[in-house]
Structures are given as C-alpha cells and as structure tokens.
Amino acid sequence: MLREDGVREVLARLQRGERIKAIARDLGVARNTVKRWQRLGGWRPRPSGHRPCQIDPYRPFVERRGPEVNWNGRVLHRELQTLGFAGTYQQVQRAIQPLRVDRAWAAVATVRFETTPGQQAQVDFGQTRLWIGDRLEVIHIFVFTLGYSRRLWASAYPHERLSALLDGHERAFQHFGGVPLECLYDNPRTLVLGRREGRVLWHPVWEDFARRYGFTPRACQPIGRRRRAKSKVA
Structure with missing residues (x-):
C-alpha cells in the first residue's frame, strides 16, 4: 500500500510517459498497484475495516472477565445476556478468539538468541511526526542494530x-566500518x-545489492507477533 507521497x-511518472513495469520495479510494488492508482487518479485513504457490531459496547467486560473464566465462550455469552447483550454465541466466539491468541503468546517464554560479533544485524523502520515549518510531517526512521553489541545506526527519510x-544500509556500513555476515528483516x-x-x-x-556487499539477507518467519528477531520460542 503506497502512501500519499x-x-x-506514481502519477507524476505516468504523466511523463514512463512504463508501468519500470515504475513498479523502482518503487518495489506490484504492477497492479500502479494500475490501481492510475485508475483512481489520486491518493485516497484506506477506509476503516471495522464495522460496528452488537458486541462492541461489551468488549471491556469481555476483556476483563475473559481470563477469569478461561475464555469460556458459553459462560461469557450467558453473562453478557444478563447485561443486555442480544447477540449470538458465535459473535462472542469471534470476539474472544484474538484475545485468546494474544494471551497464549504472552504466556510463551522467550529466550534471547545471541549472535557472535560481526555475524548479524537487525534492520527495521520506525515512524515519528515532526513539525517542519508549518507542516506536521511523518518521518521514517531507518534503524540498523548490530546483534552482538546492540550498537545502532539511525537515519531519517521521507518514505x-x-x-x-539502500541508502540506509550504505550509511550504516560506512558508519561501522564493515558489513555483517547477514542482515535480518521483518x-x-x-x-x-x-x-x-x-x-x-x-x-x-535488493539481491544484487546484498551480493555486491557480501552479506546474506534473511527474513523472519511470519508466524506471530511475539516471535521476532533476536528471540526464539522456548
């Protein structure tokens, strides 16, 4: 999903007559994404995906009471009915399912996974908002963290x-005076x-870039929010 900038x-390059395939390659997006914005003709914010439902007013009760009854959907449904909830048992089940998953992950013990000096770096982006002149701008922070020493390099970008x-990696390599054997990404x-x-x-x-600098890129397994770089599930 592209941001407004x-x-x-995309639209400026299309107006200049550039090919959709080239634009998609340079921006790292699918060609269908470029075609979609060409069809829409301008940026539009993504509509909220949440639809109001009967259980919304009762969610604080579910979040508080759920752990006390071990997330038993039947018990919660019965107690919610005494509070005026007119929805179904299935609605209660859908509401507690993500809460069950979050609590299960929170209960899993995590063990720090140590790496040797020069072996690995973790790379990610963060965001913050800053006033630049009279405009509040979103600033994207590139963060490059060495796995062994936890020393980091950060630089700011508009996207x-x-x-x-590519620029962030080159600056980090120059700052640390070398390149780790592998870099980890989420x-x-x-x-x-x-x-x-x-x-x-x-x-x-990106493959050409990694080959040129001599490091191996690695991607985290997309299996859950609790399992991130530098940790493994015990």
Missing part, C-alpha cells in the same frame, strides 16, 4: 521505499516479494 510520484533502504514488502516452496523471493535489485 508515493502515489503522487520507506527501496531507495531509502518481511518488508519493499524487499520480500513473496515465498515459494519455503524460499524467500527477494526484490532483484
């Missing part, structure tokens, strides 16, 4: 596109195009 760039990732769509038979499909420009 990315959509403006998280491929060009920012599956950014800019770099990870998908998976096939268990193998990560990297953006071809």
Whole structure:
C-alpha cells in the first residue's frame, strides 16, 4: 500500500510517459498497484475495516472477565445476556478468539538468541511526526542494530521505499566500518516479494545489492507477533 507521497510520484511518472513495469520495479510494488492508482487518479485513504457490531459496547467486560473464566465462550455469552447483550454465541466466539491468541503468546517464554560479533544485524523502520515549518510531517526512521553489541545506526527519510533502504544500509556500513555476515528483516514488502516452496523471493535489485556487499539477507518467519528477531520460542 503506497502512501500519499508515493502515489503522487506514481502519477507524476505516468504523466511523463514512463512504463508501468519500470515504475513498479523502482518503487518495489506490484504492477497492479500502479494500475490501481492510475485508475483512481489520486491518493485516497484506506477506509476503516471495522464495522460496528452488537458486541462492541461489551468488549471491556469481555476483556476483563475473559481470563477469569478461561475464555469460556458459553459462560461469557450467558453473562453478557444478563447485561443486555442480544447477540449470538458465535459473535462472542469471534470476539474472544484474538484475545485468546494474544494471551497464549504472552504466556510463551522467550529466550534471547545471541549472535557472535560481526555475524548479524537487525534492520527495521520506525515512524515519528515532526513539525517542519508549518507542516506536521511523518518521518521514517531507518534503524540498523548490530546483534552482538546492540550498537545502532539511525537515519531519517521521507518514505520507506527501496531507495531509502539502500541508502540506509550504505550509511550504516560506512558508519561501522564493515558489513555483517547477514542482515535480518521483518518481511518488508519493499524487499520480500513473496515465498515459494519455503524460499524467500527477494526484490532483484535488493539481491544484487546484498551480493555486491557480501552479506546474506534473511527474513523472519511470519508466524506471530511475539516471535521476532533476536528471540526464539522456548
């Protein structure tokens, strides 16, 4: 999903007569994404995916009472009915399912996974908002953290596109005076195009970049929010 500045760039390049395939490759997005914004003709915010439902007013009760009854849907449904809830048992089940999953992950013990010096770095983006002149701008922070020492390098960009990732890596390599054996990523769509038979499909420009600098890119397994870089489930 492109942000507003990315959509403006897409439309400007289309007006200059550039090919859809080239634009998609440079921005690290699918060609259908470029075609979609060409069809819409301008940026539009994504509508909220949440639809109001009967259980919404009772969610605080469910979140508080759920752990006390071990997330028993029948018990919660019966107690909610005494509070005026007129919905079905299935609605209660749908409401407690993500809460059950979150509590289960929170209960899993995690063990820190140590790496040797020079072996690995973890790379990610964060965001913050800053006033620049009279405008409140979203600033994207590239963060490159060494696995062994936890020393980090950070630099700011107006977006998280491929060009920012390439520049951020080069600046980090220069700052630390070297390149780790591998870099770990949390599956950014800019770099990870998908998976096939268990193998990560990297953006071809990114593969060339990693080969040129001599490091191996690795993507986290997309199996849950609690299992992130530098940790493994015990």
